[in-house]
Amino acid sequence: xxxxxxxxxxxxxxxxxxxxxxxxxxxxxxxxxxxxxxxxxxxxxxxxxxxxxxxxxxxxxxxxxxxxxxxxxxxxxxxxxxxxxxxxxxxxxxxxxxxxxxxxxxxxxxxxxxxxxxxxxxxxxxxxxxxxxxxxxxxxxxxxxxxxxxxxxxxxxxxxxxxxxxxxxxxxxxxxxxxxxxxxxxxxxxxxxxxxxxxxxxxxxxxxxxxxxxxxxxxxxxxxxxxxxxxxxxxxxxxxxxxxxxxxxxxxxxxxxxxxxxxxxxxxxxxxxxxxxxxxxxxxx
Numbered sequence: 001x002x003x004x005x006x007x008x009x010x011x012x013x014x015x016x017x018x019x020x021x022x023x024x025x026x027x028x029x030x031x032x033x034x035x036x037x038x039x040x041x042x043x044x045x046x047x048x049x050x051x052x053x054x055x056x057x058x059x060x061x062x063x064x065x066x067x068x069x070x071x072x073x074x075x076x077x078x079x080x081x082x083x084x085x086x087x088x089x090x091x092x093x094x095x096x097x098x099x100x101x102x103x104x105x106x107x108x109x110x111x112x113x114x115x116x117x118x119x120x121x122x123x124x125x126x127x128x129x130x131x132x133x134x135x136x137x138x139x140x141x142x143x144x145x146x147x148x149x150x151x152x153x154x155x156x157x158x159x160x161x162x163x164x165x166x167x168x169x170x171x172x173x174x175x176x177x178x179x180x181x182x183x184x185x186x187x188x189x190x191x192x193x194x195x196x197x198x199x200x201x202x203x204x205x206x207x208x209x210x211x212x213x214x215x216x217x218x219x220x221x222x223x224x225x226x227x228x229x230x231x232x233x234x235x236x237x238x239x240x241x242x243x244x245x246x247x248x249x250x251x252x253x254x255x256x257x258x259x260x261x262x263x264x265x266x267x268x269x270x271x272x273x274x275x276x277x278x279x280x281x282x283x284x285x
Contacts, residue, residue, distance in 0.1 A: 073227025155253030
């Protein structure tokens with residue numbers, strides 16, 4: 001394991017190159033998104049809230065929300081909020097749902113650490129401890145998935161190695177830090193990474209913004225992602241967005257070198273970015 005793991009705190013990170021490439025993990029660099037939702041996120045929610053009676057439609061809806069629509073790739077707690085609101089309306093009343101909704105809507109960071117702080121501040125809450133128990137169960141379930149089933153997409157290692165020659169490279173992910181570290185380290189991908197910004201670091205938009213403050217020209221920052229939230233995070237920070245299209249991941253990573261060349265020649269914005277955005281929206285639609 002290389003020294004990239006020393007940089008998991010935004011405050012400690014220092015700019016080394018003029019360019020910065022940010023890369024999402026699940027569903028973008030790593031072929032892990034589907035299996036985690038199929039085997040971990042949805043089933044753990046059903047178990048935690050006792051939803052077995054309606055498991056089939058609830059799990060289908062969970063996958064639609066988190067994988068196949070314009071809410072693909074949202075933070076786990078935002079996905080939980082959306083799912084529980086629908087469950088509360090259609091299947092079963094969720095006790096103290098309003099407290100969880102308020103926390104998701106107002107918390108600066110949506111991770112287990114921030115949730116533990118919220119629980120300490122709201123000792124009477126029922127929904128917050130259940131959400132934490134669910135999240136921890138998800139993490140434990142993910143750890144049980146064989147590492148042989150959690151692989152990077154073809155072309156990712158080569159693309160990251162190329163980027164790392166002339167750019168700083170940051171993982172910007174809403175996934176659990178431990179899972180990201182284990183999966184990327186297994187395949188040697190951390191050798192091409194300078195900093196890891198995972199779930200507890202804050203939202204993707206926040207992390208990109210904080211990284212930009214390290215001295216990069218915004219025109220020199222590229223965000224690679226597979227979900228609308230990645231695109232929104234890039235646009236909020238006025239940086240370039242390179243989409244990884246669902247079911248076309250290898251093709252996209254094969255195109256990364258050309259995209260990086262356009263970024264570094266100052267020709268990414270405009271027509272090329274518009275083409276990438278259209279392909280992304282058409283793919284999810």
